[in-house]
Amino acid sequence: MFTGLIxxxxxxxxxxxxxxxxxxxxxxxxxxxDVKPGDSISxxxxxxxxxxxxxxxxxxxxMPETMRRSNLGRLKAGSRVNLERALKLGDRLGGHIVAGHxxxxxxxxxxxxxxxxxxxxxxxxxxxxxxxxxKGSIAVDGASLTVARVEDRGFKVSIIPLTRDKTTLLAKxxxxxxxxxxxxxxxxxxxxxxxxxxxxxxxxLDLEFLKENGFM
Numbered sequence: 001m002f003t004g005l006i007x008x009x010x011x012x013x014x015x016x017x018x019x020x021x022x023x024x025x026x027x028x029x030x031x032x033x034d035v036k037p038g039d040s041i042s043x044x045x046x047x048x049x050x051x052x053x054x055x056x057x058x059x060x061x062x063m064p065e066t067m068r069r070s071n072l073g074r075l076k077a078g079s080r081v082n083l084e085r086a087l088k089l090g091d092r093l094g095g096h097i098v099a100g101h102x103x104x105x106x107x108x109x110x111x112x113x114x115x116x117x118x119x120x121x122x123x124x125x126x127x128x129x130x131x132x133x134x135k136g137s138i139a140v141d142g143a144s145l146t147v148a149r150v151e152d153r154g155f156k157v158s159i160i161p162l163t164r165d166k167t168t169l170l171a172k173x174x175x176x177x178x179x180x181x182x183x184x185x186x187x188x189x190x191x192x193x194x195x196x197x198x199x200x201x202x203x204x205l206d207l208e209f210l211k212e213n214g215f216m
Contacts, residue, residue, distance in 0.1 A: 001098065002047070002085075002086060002099075003097075004084070005094050005144060006083065006142060006143050006166055007031050008030045008083045009082060010027055011026065011028075011078065011079070012075050013077065014077060015076065015077065024043075024072070024075070025059045026057060026058055028056070028058065029056065031083050031085050035050055035058060037050050037051060037052055037053065038050065039085070041084070041085055042100045043083060043142070044141045044142055044179050045100065045143075045181055046179060047086075047101065048066075066102075071178065074177060081168065096137040096144050098144060099184060100181070102180065103180055104127070106180050107178075108173065108178060109122065109154060111174060117158045117159060118159045118170055120158075122140065122154050122178060128182060129154070131187060134148070134150045137183050140157065140179070141179050142179065145163070
């Protein structure tokens with residue numbers, strides 16, 4: 001689990017692509033002080049397992065499903081990525097609970113300055129927008145942000161100078177792709193409600209129900 005508070009911006013050093021997968025080596029500094037193989041690092045919001053590391057870089061394997069779901073397949077040597085180590089017991093939860101399991105991607109449609117803040121409009125698929133709530137939380141390339149507006153085809157976030165300086169978000173431009181992870185709570189509530197409805201429907205059609213209601 002992660003918080004969505006980016007610790008460091010890393011740089012892609014090397015990408016070895018398979019048929020549908022990839023092995024990526026990322027240069028970093030701060031986050032590598034206590035990292036070992038098997039640890040999890042959020043990379044642009046994607047939870048990836050460290051397979052090897054040194055004092056200046058770490059390497060991860062990226063499976064086909066992750067390549068399909070995220071923007072990692074569009075990275076190249078020199079690309080910059082948001083990095084965050086997994087939570088430790090007792091850490092402060094300063095952002096929101098982020099699983100590192102991407103729901104899909106969105107496209108930046110507008111970037112607009114307003115005083116000390118920057119508005120970013122992101123177009124997103126309908127299945128993602130159904131979980132996006134105004135003033136709720138969303139992870140964009142791994143960064144925990146507050147949804148400021150929800151619209152028909154997307155949503156808007158307002159980024160403060162600290163987030164601008166500590167993440168890659170405003171290094172991107174209109175038309176660029178970003179990874180999106182919606183708040184976990186809505187997805188679990190939806191699944192629970194759907195499961196209970198399914199149980200009720202099955203119960204209503206069983207033999208016991210028919211007997212109870214005089215059909216048998």
